[in-house]
Each structure stands twice: as C-alpha cells, then as structure tokens.
Amino acid sequence: MQALARDGRTVLGPTVRDGAIVIDELDSAADLPAGWGDEQGPGSYRLVRRDDEARFGHVVGPHSWKSELFPPRTLLVHSTRTADGFTVEPPDNRRPAAFVGVRPCDLRAIETQDLVFDDTDHPDPTYRNRRADAVVVAVQCTDPAATCFCTSMGTGPRSTSGFDLALTEILDGRHRFVIEIGSETGRELIATVPHTEATAIDLEIAQARSDDAAAHIVRRVDTDGLPARLAATLEHPQWDNVAERCLTCANCTMVCPTCFCSAVEDRTDLTGDHAERWRRWDSCFTLDHSYMNGASVRSSSGSRYRQWLTHKFGTWHDQFGVSGCTGCGRCIAWCPVGIDVTEELSALASDPASEGTVPPEGAGPQEVQ
Amino acid sequence: MVPSRYRVVDRVEELADTVTLAVEPVDEPVAAPGHGQFNMLWAFGVGEVPISVSARSPYLAHTIRADGATTTALCSLTPGDMLGLRGPFGVGWDLDAAAGGDLVVIGGGIGLAPVRSVIRAVIAERDRFGHVSVLIGARSPDSLLYRDELADWRRDGDIEVLVTVDSAPSGWTGDVGVVTTLVDAAGFDPSRTTAMVCGPEIMMRFSALALIGRGVAAERVKVSLERNMVCAVAQCGHCQIGPVFVCREGPVFDWGAARSLLEVRQR
Amino acid sequence: MAATRTIRELIAEHPLLADLPAADIDLIAGCGQNVHIATGRHLFHEGEPADTFYLVRSGRVAIEVAPPAGPSLIVSTTGPESLVGWSWLFPPYRWQLDARAVDEVSAIAIDGACLRGKCESDNELGYRLMQRFAQLAVDNLLAARRQLLDLYGDNSG
Numbered sequence: 001m002q003a004l005a006r007d008g009r010t011v012l013g014p015t016v017r018d019g020a021i022v023i024d025e026l027d028s029a030a031d032l033p034a035g036w037g038d039e040q041g042p043g044s045y046r047l048v049r050r051d052d053e054a055r056f057g058h059v060v061g062p063h064s065w066k067s068e069l070f071p072p073r074t075l076l077v078h079s080t081r082t083a084d085g086f087t088v089e090p091p092d093n094r095r096p097a098a099f100v101g102v103r104p105c106d107l108r109a110i111e112t113q114d115l116v117f118d119d120t121d122h123p124d125p126t127y128r129n130r131r132a133d134a135v136v137v138a139v140q141c142t143d144p145a146a147t148c149f150c151t152s153m154g155t156g157p158r159s160t161s162g163f164d165l166a167l168t169e170i171l172d173g174r175h176r177f178v179i180e181i182g183s184e185t186g187r188e189l190i191a192t193v194p195h196t197e198a199t200a201i202d203l204e205i206a207q208a209r210s211d212d213a214a215a216h217i218v219r220r221v222d223t224d225g226l227p228a229r230l231a232a233t234l235e236h237p238q239w240d241n242v243a244e245r246c247l248t249c250a251n252c253t254m255v256c257p258t259c260f261c262s263a264v265e266d267r268t269d270l271t272g273d274h275a276e277r278w279r280r281w282d283s284c285f286t287l288d289h290s291y292m293n294g295a296s297v298r299s300s301s302g303s304r305y306r307q308w309l310t311h312k313f314g315t316w317h318d319q320f321g322v323s324g325c326t327g328c329g330r331c332i333a334w335c336p337v338g339i340d341v342t343e344e345l346s347a348l349a350s351d352p353a354s355e356g357t358v359p360p361e362g363a364g365p366q367e368v369q
Numbered sequence: 370m371v372p373s374r375y376r377v378v379d380r381v382e383e384l385a386d387t388v389t390l391a392v393e394p395v396d397e398p399v400a401a402p403g404h405g406q407f408n409m410l411w412a413f414g415v416g417e418v419p420i421s422v423s424a425r426s427p428y429l430a431h432t433i434r435a436d437g438a439t440t441t442a443l444c445s446l447t448p449g450d451m452l453g454l455r456g457p458f459g460v461g462w463d464l465d466a467a468a469g470g471d472l473v474v475i476g477g478g479i480g481l482a483p484v485r486s487v488i489r490a491v492i493a494e495r496d497r498f499g500h501v502s503v504l505i506g507a508r509s510p511d512s513l514l515y516r517d518e519l520a521d522w523r524r525d526g527d528i529e530v531l532v533t534v535d536s537a538p539s540g541w542t543g544d545v546g547v548v549t550t551l552v553d554a555a556g557f558d559p560s561r562t563t564a565m566v567c568g569p570e571i572m573m574r575f576s577a578l579a580l581i582g583r584g585v586a587a588e589r590v591k592v593s594l595e596r597n598m599v600c601a602v603a604q605c606g607h608c609q610i611g612p613v614f615v616c617r618e619g620p621v622f623d624w625g626a627a628r629s630l631l632e633v634r635q636r
Numbered sequence: 637m638a639a640t641r642t643i644r645e646l647i648a649e650h651p652l653l654a655d656l657p658a659a660d661i662d663l664i665a666g667c668g669q670n671v672h673i674a675t676g677r678h679l680f681h682e683g684e685p686a687d688t689f690y691l692v693r694s695g696r697v698a699i700e701v702a703p704p705a706g707p708s709l710i711v712s713t714t715g716p717e718s719l720v721g722w723s724w725l726f727p728p729y730r731w732q733l734d735a736r737a738v739d740e741v742s743a744i745a746i747d748g749a750c751l752r753g754k755c756e757s758d759n760e761l762g763y764r765l766m767q768r769f770a771q772l773a774v775d776n777l778l779a780a781r782r783q784l785l786d787l788y789g790d791n792s793g
Contacts, residue, residue, distance in 0.1 A: 076370045079413060085395065085451030086413050090371045122602035124370070234633055261606035264370075264599050268414040275414035279370070282605070289607060290635075292597045295706025300636045311609070318612035319603075536786065570704045574682070575732075582728065595704075631704070632683060 001029050003192040004098035004135060012068060013100030013137075014058070019047060023063040026100065033058060040145035040329065043338030056139045056169050059148060060103055060328050064257035065110055068097060069130050070117060074279045076264065081273040093126040096133040102163065104156030105148075105328040107138055109257035111162055115320045116260045135185055138163035142209045147329030149219040149342055155326040157213040165189060168206035178206040219329070219342045221313075222349065226323075229349060230314035234306065238347045243302030245337050250283035252331035252339075253308065258324050261289065284308050309344060370600065372411045372453025373399055377446050378428055383514055386435045387479065388444040391428035392452065399454060401425065404487045405461025405565075405593060405621050409601050411453030412442035419598045419616070421483035422457065425490075432482035432514070458601040459620050462487050462591060467563035468497040473555060473585070475576050477506040477548055477568020481514045483593055484567050492526035502529040502555040506548030506572065509534050510541050529556055548572065549579040559584030565621075567593045574631070577624045590624035594631075643668045643744050650691060652719060652768050660761060663754065667747040672740070679720065679735040679743075686731045687749035689721035695741030700734050708734060712779070722769045724748030725755075 004011050013026045016033045026032065032055040039046045040059075050057050071093075078089040102110070110131075117127035141148075141157040150156030159166055164186035168178045178198050181187050198206075253259040263282040268275045282289060284307050290297035298304045316324030325341075332340045379391035402408065402422045410431060411417040416439035424430035435444040446452060464487060472491065474484050484503075491501055503522060507513045513532065522528045531551045533544035544550070548568075564580050566573045573592045580590050596608040596615045603614040610630045613619065622630070644665035647653050653661065668691075673679055679690060679697060690697075696715050700708040711733065714720055723731050725748065755762030 077372065079453075081413065084449075085374060085376065088371060088374060088453065116604055120603070122604070124604065260604065262600070263605070263607075264417065266414055266416050272414065277370070277411075277417075282607075284606065290597060290705065292595065292705040293703075295703075297596070297635050297705040299706075303636045307609075315609075315612035319614070536784070571701055571709075578728075578732075628683070634681070634702075 001026065001100075003189050004100070004137070008096065009135065010095060010097040011100060012097050014056070014061070016047065020045060021047065021058050021061040023061070023065070023067065023101075029055075032056075032101075037143055038145060040147040040333040041338075042147075042332050042340045043335055045333045052171050053175065054143075054169055054171055056101060056167070057143050059141055059143065059145045060106060060330055062255050062330065062334055064255065064328070064330070065099055065102060065106055066113060066257050066259075068095075068099070069110065069127050069134070070113060070124075070260065070262075071126070072281050074126050076277040076279050079275045079277075081275075086275070090125070092129075094129045094133065097130065098135040098137060100137045102136050102138045102159075103141055103328070104138070104159040105150045105153075105326040106257055107136065107159050107162050108153075108155040108326040109328065110136075112258045112320070112322060112324065112326065113260060115322070135189070136163045136165075136182075138166040138182075140166055140168040140206070140210055141213050142169060144213050144217050145329060145333070146218055147332040148217050148327060149221055149329060150327035151214050151217050152219070152221040152223060152342075153323060153325055153327035154223075157217070158210040168209055170202070170205055170209065172205070176202075178202050219332075219340075221325075221327070221342050221345055223313075223323070226345070227314040227317045230310045233348045234310070236348055236352050238344065238350075239302045239306045241347070242305050242339060242344055243300060245339055246285075246301045246305045247337060248285040248287075248301045248304055249336060250285040251334045251336060253283040253285060254281065255330040255334045256312075257328060257330070258312075258326065259283070263288075284311070309341065312341075313345065370455070370602075372409070372417070372455050373397065375429075375452055375454045377448050377450045377452065379430075380447055383432060384434075384512055386444075387432060387514065388435070389423060389430055389432045389482075390443065390446060390452075391424070391430040392454065393428055394454075395451065399456055402429070402457035403461040404464060404490060405483050405567075406457040406459045407483075407601075407620070408454050408456030408458070409598075410443055411455070412439050412446075413451070413453070415439050415442040417453070417455075417599075418443070419458075419601060421593075421620075423482040423485045425486050432479070432485070434479050455601065458616055460618060461621055462565050463621075464490055467565075468494075469499075470561035470563055471499040471557040472501045473504065473552075473557050473562055473564040473580065474502070475504045475506070475548060475552075475564065475566045475568070476514075477572040477576070478508065478512070479514070480566075480568030480572075480593070481505055484565055485515060485518075487565060488522060488526070488528070492522065492528070495527060499561065500529070500557045501526070502531065502557050504548055504551040504555060505530070505532045506551075506568065507532070507534050508536070510537055510543070531555060547575075549575055552576065552579040552583060562589065564590045566590065566624075570595070570631070573627075577628075581624070587625045588623050591621050592624055592627050593620045594622060594627060595620060643670065646691060646693065646744060650717065650719070652772060656764060656768075660764060663761070664746060664751065667750050668744045671743055671745040673737040673743065675737055675740050677737055679737065679741075680731045681734050682731055684731050685749075686721060686723035686729050687747065688745050689719065689724050689748050690735075690743040690745055692716055692718050692720060693742040693744065695737060695739035695743075697741060698736045698738050700736060702734055708736070712776075712783070713738060719769075719772055721748070722773050724752060725765065725769050726773075 011026045014021045015024050015031045034053045035050050037048050037050045038058045075091045080087045117124040138159045163182040166180040261282045262279050265278045312324040374395035375392040381389040407419045407421045409417050418439045420431040423432040435441040476484050523530050562585050566576050577590050598608045599605040601616045603617040608615040698710045698713045700710045702708045
C-alpha cells in the first residue's frame with residue numbers, strides 16, 4: 001500500500017462502509033474488508049462475516065471504477081466574463097491513483113469504457129489522463145456471488161491481461177497472495193515489498209481457486225448470436241411484462257460499470273461573471289434522456305427498459321465491437337424490484353406465442369370466431 | 370468538450386423568432402465544416418445547442434430559431450459579442466456524390482437552413498449539375514426563410530425554386546399546399562436525381578415517399594435526422610437511434626437506413 | 637355458417653357496398669373474417685404493406701401520424717359503419733398513416749391483397765371497387781381540406 005501511495009498516488013480499494021463493501025480511499029491495508037464476504041441476489045445485498053481473515057473474500061459492491069475514470073460529476077470548463085467576452089479555462093482533473101482489488105469483470109469493464117472515452121477521435125481528457133496514470137492491482141475472484149455471470153460473458157473469473165499486478169488470495173493454513181506480474185510498473189512495485197518466487201504448487205492452487213469459482217457461478221446468459229436475436233425481439237411481449245415491474249429508478253445504470261450516458265449542466269455564480277460546465281452521470285431510464293421538441297421519444301418504461309437492455313447486449317456490439325455487459329451482476333442485486341437481466345434475456349429468447357395472456361402490440365387485430 | 374471562442378460579426382433577423390449569426394474565430398479556428406455538418410454553440414452561462422451550418426463563406430454562419438433558453442440567448446447576441454463553438458460534427462450532404470446528375474433539395478421550415486450552404490455551393494459550381502430544384506415548404510408566407518435570396522438562386526443559379534405554404538392570407542399569389550405537391554411539379558429526371566431533404570421528421574418521411582413514388586432511387590434520397598444532442602462526440606448517449614449515434618453516423622442518412630431506424634416503434 | 641352469413645349481411649348493408657352485385661358481395665364476404673381490436677392496439681402502422689382493410693362494426697378508430705417524440709397526432713377519427721383503409725387498392729399498397737383503436741373495436745377484416753388479385757383478372761369488378769373506394773378517398777379529401785381551413789379562429793387573443 002505504501003509503495004502504491006508513493007509519488008502522491010491516491011490508493012483506492014474496497015472497504016466496509018454503510019453496510020456494503022464500497023470503493024474508497026485507503027490509508028493502509030488495515031482498511032481492507034478483512035473477514036467480510038457478501039451474499040447477493042435479485043434486489044438483495046448483504047455483508048456476511050467470514051470465518052477467516054480473507055481480504056478479498058467478496059465480489060463487487062455498488063461502486064465500480066467508472067466513479068474514478070468517468071466521475072459522477074466532472075468539471076468540463078470554467079469561464080470568466082471579460083470586457084470583450086469571456087475566457088475559457090479547461091480544468092486539470094488529473095488524480096494519479098492505484099486501483100486495488102479490480103475484479104476481472106471490472107477490468108474488462110474499464111477496457112470497455114476505454115472504447116467510449118479513450119480509443120476514439122475525441123478522447124475525454126479526464127478519462128484519458130486518469131486511465132494513463134492509474135496503477136491496476138487486479139484480484140482474481142475466489143468467492144463469486146449468486147448474481148455473477150462473468151463466465152457467460154467471457155470476462156472471468158480470472159483476468160489474464162490488462163493489469164500491473166494480479167493477486168489470488170490463498171488461505172490454507174498460510175495466508176498468502178500469488179501475484180502475477182503484468183507490466184514493468186508491476187515488476188517495480190513488487191521489487192519494493194517482501195516476496196518470494198511462486199512455486200508450481202502455488203500456481204496450481206491459484207488456478208484451482210479460479211476453477212472452483214467458475215464452477216460456483218450459477219447464472220447464465222446464452223450469448224450465441226445474442227445481438228441479432230435481440231434485434232428481432234423488439235415487439236416481444238416480455239417488454240410489456242418487465243415494464244410492469246421496472247420503476248425506471250436508474251439504479252442499474254448507476255451501478256453498471258460500463259454505462260456511460262451523461263448530461264451537461266451550465267452554472268453561473270451570483271454575479272453572473274463566472275460560468276462552469278459540469279458533466280454528470282445520466283441514465284436512459286430518465287424521461288428527459290430522449291427529450292426533443294417538447295416531448296420524449298421514449299415515454300413508456302417498457303421502451304426505456306428495452307433501450308437499455310438491447311443497447312447493453314445488442315447494439316453495443318455494432319458501436320464498439322464488444323458486448324456492453326461484463327457479467328458483474330450488480331444490476332441484479334441493486335434493482336429494488338429484483339429484475340434479473342439473465343432471466344429477462346431468457347424470456348426474450350422464448351417464442352412469443354407461448355407467452356402468457358398479454359397479446360403482442362405488433363399482432364394487431366385478433367381473430368375471433 | 371472545451372469550446373473555442375468565436376465572435377459575432379453579423380446578425381440578420383430572418384423572421385420574428387429566427388436569427389442568422391455570422392461568426393469569426395477569436396482563438397484558433399475550428400476545421401472548415403462540410404455541408405450539413407453542425408457546430409455546438411455555447412451561450413455563456415446558459416447552455417449549448419447543436420446548430421447546422423447554414424453558410425461557410427464569407428463567414429461561418431448559423432441560422433437559429435429561438436425556442437428555448439439557449440437559442441433565445443444566442444438569438445440576442447449582436448456583432449461584437451462572443452460565443453463558444455465546438456465542431457464541426459457529423460456526416461453531412463455529399464455534394465460530390467450528387468454531381469453529374471440532377472439535384473432536388475427540399476427544405477421544410479427551419480430545415481431550409483442546413484441545406485442553404487449546399488445551394489450556394491451548387492451555384493458556385495453550377496456546371497457540375499444537371500437540373501437543380503429547390504422545393505421549399507413553410508407554414509405561412511411570414512415564416513419563409515431567406516426570402517430575399519430566392520430570387521438570386523433562380524437568377525444566378527439557374528435553379529428552379531418552388532415555394533409552397535400550408536396556409537396564406539389573401540393576397541398571396543404563390544402556392545398553398547403541402548411540399549410533396551412540388552415534388553410532382555418539379556422538372557428533375559428521377560432516374561438521375563439525388564435528393565436532399567431536411568425539415569420536421571414527419572415531413573421528411575412523406576417527402577421521401579413522394580420522391581421514391583416519382584422514381585428517385587431510395588439510396589439517393591438523403592434525410593437529416595435530429596435527436597437530443599449533448600456531447601456531439603458519441604459519448605453522452607442521448608442521440609442514439611438503435612445502433613447509430615446521430616451526431617457521428619448522421620445527421621444525414623440514406624432514406625433506406627433512416628427508415629429502418631425510424632421503423633422501430635418507440636412508445 | 638352463422639359467422640359468414642353475418643359478415644355477408646353487414647357488407648350487403650354497408651352504404652358504400654350495398655349496391656354491388658350479389659356475386660361481388662359474396663366474394664368480399666368470402667375474404668372477410670370477424671376481428672376484435674383491443675383499446676389502444678393498432679390496426680396498422682405507416683409503412684406496413686396494406687393488405688387488409690376494415691369495415692368497423694363498433695368502436696372508434698383514430699387515423700394518426702407518429703412524430704419522433706411525444707404522442708401521435710390524430711388526423712381524424714372514424715366510427716361504426718366506416719371503411720378504414722383504401723391504400724390496399726392504390727399503389728404503392730403501403731399504409732401512409734397509423735390506425736389505432738380508440739375503443740374496443742369490432743370489425744370485419746377483409747383480405748385486400750386477395751381482392752386486388754381478383755380485380756386484376758376481373759377488371760369490371762376492379763372498376764366497381766375503384767369507383768367506391770375513390771369516392772371514399774374524395775370524401776376524406778374534402779373533409780381534410782375543410783379541416784385545414786382552421787375556420788374557427790384562434791381564441792388565444
């Protein structure tokens with residue numbers, strides 16, 4: 001931790017707060033959630049005490065690394081009125097940080113957001129700078145939650161690249177970490193702390209932990225041809241079905257590590273001489289998101305849910321060449337009514353004719369005898 | 370997302386609620402825009418809106434209708450005032466692809482603004498095109514944009530300019546009716562025509578149908594779609610229709626592509 | 637069968653179709669079936685192939701246009717005894733507008749694609765149907781023109 005904090009780097013990682021394991025600034029390794037695990041399900045998240053002192057015996061909580069790279073509120077520009085107009089002052093939002101405890105699903109999520117904010121013709125300076133400055137200390141998952149489905153999305157439970165260091169925690173009488181070095185920065189960091197060369201047995205045990213984690217993942221998504229299948233379901237009755245449950249509260253988009261929608265607000269001070277443009281997170285679930293010419297394009301909750309799900313698992317592929325979902329399961333746990341995307345996708349894959357009593361909108365007139 | 374500073378050099382009140390601002394750069398200028406591209410214009414402390422480029426020379430110009438806080442603030446700027454500008458963004462009208470054939474430009478209401486730079490460019494290189502028609506639809510004679518320029522287009526540009534309004538007081542000697550009636554009246558040869566259509570979405574839909582009904586190839590009918598835009602760089606998510614970001618893959622689309630995007634019923 | 641007789645009777649009673657020869661009415665009835673459209677559901681959407689038209693028995697239908705954002709703009713509404721849809725008979729055989737059931741609608745859905753085919757081979761049948769549906773279009777056109785005049789004036793001062 002000290003090595004990471006050198007050169008004024010902010011160390012961010014998991015810690016217990018408000019009944020959850022969140023991502024916050026860590027002063028030392030003592031801030032890690034030693035002995036804490038989590039139990040997650042649709043609309044449910046609970047901390048549970050473990051019978052060991054594992055530091056990473058949990059998975060993801062409500063926060064993700066997007067809070068740091070694509071902050072909930074970001075100053076875009078500051079402007080001051082002058083005699084003949086105004087000045088334009090772009091801020092420096094740099095904050096060199098170390099990300100400790102980056103799960104495989106979250107590492108892939110960062111790489112997914114890279115395609116939105118960094119590998120583009122108009123890179124976002126805040127994202128690009130913070131991303132370049134960040135040291136990534138990944139953690140290989142050993143205790144998946146019931147909400148995880150990284151195996152279906154091909155993102156976990158093990159990271160193989162994209163990190164400076166990757167830790168697998170082992171508690172079998174000796175509490176230790178098998179550490180994979182992923183970069184020169186990682187190599188230099190390890191050189192500063194006491195360590196030994198990993199034995200072949202340790203490597204096997206680490207791999208076995210990952211295999212065990214994979215075997216304990218219960219939720220599945222059939223990703224075979226999913227974008228095309230979703231594009232064909234736009235009038236499926238399941239959208240009306242989920243619309244009856246979805247509150248459009250936007251929790252899912254806030255906890256999702258890849259969601260990137262934003263809004264911009266203009267503010268001035270009381271004198272009117274200073275103006276700022278602030279970017280804040282937005283969500284396609286809000287009525288305003290599609291507001292145009294006095295009304296919203298997507299006014300019903302069904303059309304908004306459809307937009308989110310078909311974008312995340314479908315049109316994201318057209319836009320970025322990858323899926324928007326990394327299988328972290330947060331949207332399932334943090335949905336107040338427990339909507340489970342894996343179940344919704346499964347329902348959408350079924351034949352509409354065999355669906356309940358809600359006739360599809362597209363079917364029009366129903367023949368009667 | 371940091372605007373460049375521009376200064377207003379000319380202000381023309383086109384209509385009661387519509388102003389054209391010609392601007393020049395204060396700092397480093399942005400890249401010269403293509404026809405149909407747009408810039409994000411920022412009114413200090415108020416907000417930023419996407420406005421199509423309505424002229425490229427002698428100055429960069431934008432025709433703005435005041436129908437919100439930001440557009441009203443922009444419309445109140447006078448020569449010497451400063452505004453912020455980001456751009457140019459989007460896929461615009463491809464004049465080179467249309468060269469060698471006939472051209473039909475349809476502008477409905479404020480939709481005439483994004484095609485004005487095309488019309489001027491055609492006049493400047495008139496012999497690259499065959500028959501050129503500009504079909505204009507407006508609500509009433511009072512809401513007709515660029516009234517004084519139309520005679521110049523007819524004369525200097527050898528362009529067939531047809532105008533129709535939805536309703537008119539007595540004394541109006543021009544046409545009254547929907548703009549699609551002009552599609553049948555115009556003298557272009559559908560087999561060699563490119564069409565550029567801009568206006569309210571419903572008007573573009575039925576105009577596209579009228580053009581195709583007259584024999585223009587669907588892939589040669591171009592429309593300019595509009596959606597809520599904030600960032601203009603495909604990062605805020607607002608302008609998406611299905612897989613496309615209107616700010617980056619549009620706003621100009623082939624009618625075939627636009628139709629499949631618009632066919633998905635939003636509710 | 638009881639249902640077919642009811643359909644035939646309804647078609648025979650409709651003011652626009654009543655004076656057709658019996659054989660025509662039999663033909664149209666043979667292409668028809670009773671349908672029910674729940675409130676809020678659409679009969680057809682702009683752009684779809686126009687292969688079916690409707691003889692409304694009860695309930696109202698709104699003919700409307702969908703803007704990109706916000707609720708649809710209603711052009712007109714039709715009630716019982718109305719015939720909804722003439723685009724099945726005129727190229728490009730695609731609906732130009734949306735039609736939505738404002739109430740619970742009972743109607744006879746008539747297979748226009750089939751009838752169109754019969755009109756091609758029997759031009760006299762075609763002429764008789766064209767006459768009646770052109771009349772329907774003319775009536776609608778006159779009504780629309782009068783509607784456009786905005787005769788009542790603006791009370792907003």
